[in-house]
Amino acid sequence: MSHDCRDQSEVALQLYHAVELDDRGELTQLLTKGADLHYKYFGEKSLLHICCEKDRLECAKLLMDYGANIQAQDEWNMTPLMYCMVRQLNDIAEELLSRDPLAVHSQDRFGKAAIHSAVESGSPELLHLLLVHGVVTDQTDWGGMTALMSVCSRPGISHNVALCEMLLHAGADVNLKDLRSRRTALQYASLNKLPAVVEVLLGAGADPNTFDTASRTPLTNLIYQTFRLQNASRDVDEDLMTVVIMLTQAGANLNMNYRENSNPVCKAAAYRVEALVRFFMDCGADPNTSFPLGVTSLLVAVKAKDAGCVRALLQWNARTDIRGRVYRTAHTQYWVDPMELAVDLGCWDIVLLLYSAGYNISRLPYLHEGVMDSELPESLLGNTEIMSWLLFLASSPRTLFHLTTLFVWRVLDKNFRQKINDLPLPNMIKHFMSPEFVIG
Known part of the structure; x- marks a missing residue:
C-alpha cells in the first residue's frame, strides 16, 4: 500500500x-x-x-x-x-x-x-x-408492490390502519395489482387476516372480486391461506370470520364459477371447513354452481371425504346427479357423480347421506345380480358386507313418506329448511320432513 x-x-x-x-x-x-x-x-x-x-x-x-x-x-x-x-x-x-x-x-x-x-x-x-x-404514493418496486400493498402484506406492521388511511387520502390506487402474484392490497390484507385494514380498503372502494394469478379472490385466498396445510385446525377464529363477513357484505361473489379456486363454497368444501360452507349457504350461495369441467362443491366435498360438508350441502338441496371430471390419480381424470366417487373412495357414511338425499342408487351399473368382480370398484372387491348392503338399498323401494319429502324438497328448492317450517303442517310432520331428520 x-x-x-x-x-x-x-x-x-x-x-x-x-x-x-x-x-x-x-x-x-x-x-x-x-x-x-x-x-x-x-x-x-x-x-x-x-x-x-x-x-x-x-x-x-x-x-x-x-x-x-x-x-x-x-x-x-x-x-x-x-x-x-x-x-x-x-x-x-x-x-x-x-x-x-x-x-x-x-x-x-x-x-x-x-x-x-x-x-x-x-x-x-x-x-x-x-x-x-x-x-x-403508488411508486412500485421491481415486483410491482406499492406502499399500500406492503402495509397489507405484512401482518406485524404497527399503525397499519393509520398508514393505509394516509396513503388512500393521498391518492393511492386501492385496486392496483402487483406484477408477480397479481394481487391487490385487499388480497394481501385478507389472506393476512387484518380486519381493520380490510374495512378501510373496502370503504375506499376496493374490489372484493379480483383474481390473482391462481384465480383466487380475496375471499378464497383467505380460505386457502388459513386451511391449506393438511394438519391445520378447521376451527374458524374471530379474525377470519370477521373478514369473511366483511367481504361477503361488500359484494363478494359467492357463486363465482370461473375456476374452482375462485368459488368460496368450493374452497371451503375442499379444505373441509363445514362452518364456512354453512355460512355461505345461509348468505345465498348456490350449492349447484358448476365449473368448466362440471365439478360442483358437492363433488369436491366428497373427494375431500368430509361428511360434514356433504351433509351441509345436501341440506341446501345440492343435486346428487351432476357429473364432473375429477382426478383419479395425479395424471388420470374420469367423469363421475358424487355417489360413484363416494363408492370408489369407500366413504360409506357419505354413500348413506347421498342415498338419504334422494340419489337413485340403482343407477350404478355394478349393483345388479351376476356382475363380475372385474366390473366392481376396488373398494367393493372382497367387501361382501358392503356389497350386500348396497344391493339391498338398490332393490328396496323407498317409503312413500320419504319419496313425498324428497319431492317437497325439490319443489321448495334452496333454503327448504325454513320453507318447511312455514308450511301449514303439524310440527311432528315438519320434523320428519326436515333435512336434519332425513339426512342426519
Whole structure:
C-alpha cells in the first residue's frame, strides 16, 4: 500500500471515529484540512450513511454543509434517507429532504423506495414527512408492490390502519395489482387476516372480486391461506370470520364459477371447513354452481371425504346427479357423480347421506345380480358386507313418506329448511320432513 493510500485510510478512520463519538469539533477539523468526505466504508457506505445509521444529526448537518452527497448509495443502492426510514430517525430525514427534496424518489437495488421503508417501519410520522415532500404514493418496486400493498402484506406492521388511511387520502390506487402474484392490497390484507385494514380498503372502494394469478379472490385466498396445510385446525377464529363477513357484505361473489379456486363454497368444501360452507349457504350461495369441467362443491366435498360438508350441502338441496371430471390419480381424470366417487373412495357414511338425499342408487351399473368382480370398484372387491348392503338399498323401494319429502324438497328448492317450517303442517310432520331428520 502506497504512503498516500495509507494516509487516506487513516484519515477516513479518523472521520469514522469522529462520527461514532459524535465529536463535531474533530470532524470539523478533519473536513477543514480537506479530508475526503466521499470515502466509502464497508458495504459501500458513505459517511452520511453512517451518520444516519448511528443517529448523528449534527454530524450529518456538518457533512452536508461540506457537500456530502445526499443521494449516495451503498452496495444495495440504499440512500441515507432509506437508512433514516429503517431507523425511524425523523429529524435527520427531515434535514436530508430539506436540502434535497428529490431524494424522496430514490430506490434501492430491488426498486424499493423510501416510502416502502417508511410504511414497513410502521411510522406515520415518516410517511407524513415523505408525503409533504411529494413522494409518489403508488411508486412500485421491481415486483410491482406499492406502499399500500406492503402495509397489507405484512401482518406485524404497527399503525397499519393509520398508514393505509394516509396513503388512500393521498391518492393511492386501492385496486392496483402487483406484477408477480397479481394481487391487490385487499388480497394481501385478507389472506393476512387484518380486519381493520380490510374495512378501510373496502370503504375506499376496493374490489372484493379480483383474481390473482391462481384465480383466487380475496375471499378464497383467505380460505386457502388459513386451511391449506393438511394438519391445520378447521376451527374458524374471530379474525377470519370477521373478514369473511366483511367481504361477503361488500359484494363478494359467492357463486363465482370461473375456476374452482375462485368459488368460496368450493374452497371451503375442499379444505373441509363445514362452518364456512354453512355460512355461505345461509348468505345465498348456490350449492349447484358448476365449473368448466362440471365439478360442483358437492363433488369436491366428497373427494375431500368430509361428511360434514356433504351433509351441509345436501341440506341446501345440492343435486346428487351432476357429473364432473375429477382426478383419479395425479395424471388420470374420469367423469363421475358424487355417489360413484363416494363408492370408489369407500366413504360409506357419505354413500348413506347421498342415498338419504334422494340419489337413485340403482343407477350404478355394478349393483345388479351376476356382475363380475372385474366390473366392481376396488373398494367393493372382497367387501361382501358392503356389497350386500348396497344391493339391498338398490332393490328396496323407498317409503312413500320419504319419496313425498324428497319431492317437497325439490319443489321448495334452496333454503327448504325454513320453507318447511312455514308450511301449514303439524310440527311432528315438519320434523320428519326436515333435512336434519332425513339426512342426519
